[in-house]
Amino acid sequence: xxxxxxxxxxxxxxxxxxxxxxxxxxxxxxxxxxxxxxxxxxxxxxxxxxxxxxxxxxxxxxxxxxxxxxxxxxxxxxxxxxxxxxxxxxxxxxxxxxxxxxxxxxxxxxxxxxx
Amino acid sequence: xxxxxxxxxxxxxxxxxxxxxxxxxxxxxxxxxxxxxxxxxxxxxxxxxxxxxxxxxxxxxxxxxxxxxxxxxxxxxxxxxxxxxxxxxxxxxxxxxxxxxxxxxxxxxxxxx
Numbered sequence: 001x002x003x004x005x006x007x008x009x010x011x012x013x014x015x016x017x018x019x020x021x022x023x024x025x026x027x028x029x030x031x032x033x034x035x036x037x038x039x040x041x042x043x044x045x046x047x048x049x050x051x052x053x054x055x056x057x058x059x060x061x062x063x064x065x066x067x068x069x070x071x072x073x074x075x076x077x078x079x080x081x082x083x084x085x086x087x088x089x090x091x092x093x094x095x096x097x098x099x100x101x102x103x104x105x106x107x108x109x110x111x112x113x114x115x
Numbered sequence: 116x117x118x119x120x121x122x123x124x125x126x127x128x129x130x131x132x133x134x135x136x137x138x139x140x141x142x143x144x145x146x147x148x149x150x151x152x153x154x155x156x157x158x159x160x161x162x163x164x165x166x167x168x169x170x171x172x173x174x175x176x177x178x179x180x181x182x183x184x185x186x187x188x189x190x191x192x193x194x195x196x197x198x199x200x201x202x203x204x205x206x207x208x209x210x211x212x213x214x215x216x217x218x219x220x221x222x223x224x225x226x227x228x
Contacts, residue, residue: 004158031214042117042220043159043204056214091158098214106158 002026004107006092012113018080021110023092024073031095033104034067034077038088046090049075050098082114118142119207121219129227134192136222138205141186145207149216150179150190153202162203163190166211195226 005024013019025032034046047057052069060067064083069075079086093106120139128134138148146167151159165172165179165188172179178191192199205219 009156033214039220043206043218045215048214050214093158095214098212104161104216106160108156108158 004092004094004105006090006107006110008110009108010111010113012115013082014115015083016081017114018078019082019086019112019114021077021090021092021112023075023077023107025075025092025094026096026105027073029094029096029105030072031098032069032075033093033095034075035091035093035106036088037091037109043091046077079112082112084114087112087114117219118145119205119217119219121203121205121222123222124220125223125225127225127227128195130197131194134190134195134199134224134226136190136192136203136205136224138188138190138219139186140188140207142207142209142217143186144209145217147208147211147213148179148181148188149206149208150177151204151206151218153204153221159204192224195224197226197228200224200226 007022030051032049037043046059047067048055049069067077089109091106091109093104095103118141149164150162152162153159163174163177165181170181181188202221202223204221206216
């Protein structure tokens with residue numbers, strides 16, 4: 001299995017531009033998570049999907065952030081418009097079950113830099 | 116308001132010696148704790164976990180200790196190897212089956228050959 005696949009690995013954009021991050025979860029996993037890692041706040045859960053349905057989006061910082069999961073094999077996290085404070089590493093993770101813990105598998109992340 | 120705190124951003128240890136990484140939590144509802152390891156340019160991977168009904172869990176060179184009264188846990192790596200050099204994240208949840216993991220900011224361990 002290829003694991004959780006995220007693209008792009010790096011994204012550099014200018015303030016005000018739209019940014020779209022992509023994720024392909026592990027086949028058969030029915031839970032998908034978007035996390036953000038910053039120096040100040042560490043790893044934070046942004047949104048959690050179960051069976052393609054958003055269950056908890058309380059971690060999404062602002063309306064500028066949106067996430068979709070149109071099918072079991074693809075999810076996007078969009079930031080529009082982007083701001084310099086959005087610069088962070090964004091991780092996608094998937095799990096074969098609703099509860100996670102040991103069964104949470106992360107992608108390699110997208111390093112986002114907003115200038 | 117950090118509910119899971121890793122107060123040491125970094126730690127250097129000589130190869131062969133013991134590495135001790137510490138984690139404190141403030142939420143008394145947390146009853147399941149995990150450690151994740153992260154190499155550069157990779158995502159975190161699960162390392163070891165412990166339930167609040169235990170005070171120790173061991174897996175090879177890795178042992179996690181839990182002190183519920185102090186709301187403190189620690190990860191011991193014995194003996195430390197250069198391949199252990201990574202960032203270690205402590206995480207906690209309410210219930211072993213919860214989807215919500217609260218992570219600390221991580222401790223960067225460097226094992227010096």
